[in-house]
Amino acid sequence: MTLPPFALVRPTTLDEALRELTEDSVPYCGGTELLLAMRAGLHRPDALVDLKRIPELTGVRAGDGMLVIGAAERHADLATHPLILERLPVFARMEKHIGNARVRNQGSIGGNLCFAEPKSDVATLLMALEASVTLVSPGGRRTVTVEELIVGPYYAEKEPDEILVDVRIPLRDGLRGAYVKFQTMERPTVGVAVLADDAAGWYRLGVGAVGEVPLAWSFGSLAEIDPDDIASRVDPTPDLAGSEEYKRHVTAVYVRRALAKLEQVSS
Amino acid sequence: MTESVSESVATSGPPRVPVTVGVNGVSVSRQVEPRSVLVDFLREDLGLTGTKVSCELQVCGVCTVLVDGRPVSACTFLTADADGADVTTVEGLSDGQTLHPLQESFVDHFALQCGFCTPGFLMMSKALLDGDEVPDREAIVEHLEGNICRCTGYEPIVEAVEHVAEKLRGGPHG
Ligand SMILES: Cc1cc2nc3c(=O)[nH]c(=O)nc-3n(C[C@H](O)[C@H](O)[C@H](O)COP(=O)(O)OP(=O)(O)OC[C@H]3O[C@@H](n4cnc5c(N)ncnc54)[C@H](O)[C@@H]3O)c2cc1C
Ligand code: FES
Numbered sequence: 001m002t003l004p005p006f007a008l009v010r011p012t013t014l015d016e017a018l019r020e021l022t023e024d025s026v027p028y029c030g031g032t033e034l035l036l037a038m039r040a041g042l043h044r045p046d047a048l049v050d051l052k053r054i055p056e057l058t059g060v061r062a063g064d065g066m067l068v069i070g071a072a073e074r075h076a077d078l079a080t081h082p083l084i085l086e087r088l089p090v091f092a093r094m095e096k097h098i099g100n101a102r103v104r105n106q107g108s109i110g111g112n113l114c115f116a117e118p119k120s121d122v123a124t125l126l127m128a129l130e131a132s133v134t135l136v137s138p139g140g141r142r143t144v145t146v147e148e149l150i151v152g153p154y155y156a157e158k159e160p161d162e163i164l165v166d167v168r169i170p171l172r173d174g175l176r177g178a179y180v181k182f183q184t185m186e187r188p189t190v191g192v193a194v195l196a197d198d199a200a201g202w203y204r205l206g207v208g209a210v211g212e213v214p215l216a217w218s219f220g221s222l223a224e225i226d227p228d229d230i231a232s233r234v235d236p237t238p239d240l241a242g243s244e245e246y247k248r249h250v251t252a253v254y255v256r257r258a259l260a261k262l263e264q265v266s267s
Numbered sequence: 268m269t270e271s272v273s274e275s276v277a278t279s280g281p282p283r284v285p286v287t288v289g290v291n292g293v294s295v296s297r298q299v300e301p302r303s304v305l306v307d308f309l310r311e312d313l314g315l316t317g318t319k320v321s322c323e324l325q326v327c328g329v330c331t332v333l334v335d336g337r338p339v340s341a342c343t344f345l346t347a348d349a350d351g352a353d354v355t356t357v358e359g360l361s362d363g364q365t366l367h368p369l370q371e372s373f374v375d376h377f378a379l380q381c382g383f384c385t386p387g388f389l390m391m392s393k394a395l396l397d398g399d400e401v402p403d404r405e406a407i408v409e410h411l412e413g414n415i416c417r418c419t420g421y422e423p424i425v426e427a428v429e430h431v432a433e434k435l436r437g438g439p440h441g
């Protein structure tokens with residue numbers, strides 16, 4: 001089906017891109033979500049502002065205890081990036097299993113977060129990792145946590161003239177992490193992230209895809225994580241992937257599996 | 268009547284985008300509408316109908332082509348984004364005389380029945396085999412997960428790709 005008509009703007013600097021954005025002139029990166037929404041008639045922008053040529057939105061670097069990932073970086077590249085494999089292998093392992101190989105070649109990390117698709121693996125793991133994002137608008141720059149950004153299904157708390165420039169993940173020496181998901185179709189039914197920094201006594205659990213937004217909690221020890229208690233804390237959305245009751249059940253199962261998997265990983 | 272309407276839309280619509288794309292080794296320059304997607308460009312503008320289109324949701328994989336060697340869903344890929352890139356379609360696999368080893372293996376292993384999914388599976392498989400590592404069965408299954416075949420039950424497709432991978436392993440790449 002033909003897409004509705006739109007103009008395409010291809011800025012090469014962040015300032016130029018920011019000047020182009022309005023309610024009807026929207027950011028465009030891989031298009032894996034946006035073009036589908038436009039084809040379905042849910043969205044009819046006058047212009048797409050392509051972010052792929054802006055240098056600030058590319059690259060992966062580590063510094064000041066943070067891993068910084070450019071918003072336009074694509075899943076396939078993040079899954080194999082040497083720095084991520086070395087410093088945060090759990091993130092690379094999650095990226096390797098997003099959607100399918102074609103979606104991973106086109107879709108960006110920034111687009112994943114800004115679309116706020118409830119069945120995102122990226123948001124679940126990032127929330128558990130206590131990651132934040134940098135948003136830039138003509139008025140300035142601000143940092144918000146992923147938890148503050150993803151406020152509802154398909155709803156990211158950002159202004160239309162704001163661009164997500166990068167994702168910032170705090171690095172922890174000796175971090176162990178596991179991400180497991182149950183997926184029968186293109187997107188997960190449930191995704192569970194469990195992270196452990198034993199030296200700091202820092203433990204996090206994230207559960208996503210079952211409800212409208214991912215949820216994450218801190219614990220004082222792994223023993224405190226009770227899968228049945230977690231299943232009662234989530235608020236599942238019944239859909240084609242299963243009923244509320246069923247989703248609570250798989251949540252408990254996958255929390256158990258994530259904990260078991262964590263025992264087998266050293267990073 | 269309809270024609271003049273669509274013409275006036277075309278001339279008054281958003282400005283066209285100049286693109287130069289290497290399609291199966293041939294450089295093609297065109298002015299395209301911003302909304303032009305690669306699968307329509309290939310099939311309708313260039314007459315390369317080997318690439319199929321079905322779900323338009325990035326789910327079935329029949330529209331798979333390689334852009335600079337990487338598989339993408341041409342149903343949801345703007346032609347403008349292929350500017351300056353090399354695009355390989357199923358038509359680029361064979362020289363017209365000899366089949367590509369993957370095509371030959373698909374025939375030998377009965378990896379197609381109706382054949383509608385085949386161009387997509389071939390292009391996905393080519394991208395995998397062109398990579399640095401020769402894939403094992405598990406890697407092949409995982410990589411082809413995003414492609415749908417309604418006829419074969421997948422087993423012969425995986426075997427066909429595995430067969431070519433085994434030959435690569437034994438050959439100069441292995
Ligand atoms: C078939 C399929 C399967 C999928 N499976 C999974 C899965 O298993 N797990 C998972 O986590 N995800 C999955 N996804 C989602 C996928 O990760 C996202 O579609 C993708 O990463 C979105 O990025 P994009 O660059 O294509 O975004 P686009 O479609 O270009 O943009 C999406 C939205 O974000 C806005 N936007 C994009 N970039 C920015 C930016 N830098 N700043 C401000 N706004 C921006 C756009 O305006 C638009 O509203 C799947 C998608 C598909 C189509
Ligand atoms: S038609 Fe493109 S993925 Fe199905």
Ligand code: FES
Nearest residue numbers: 380382416417418
């Ligand atoms: S051979 Fe018919 S869909 Fe695969």
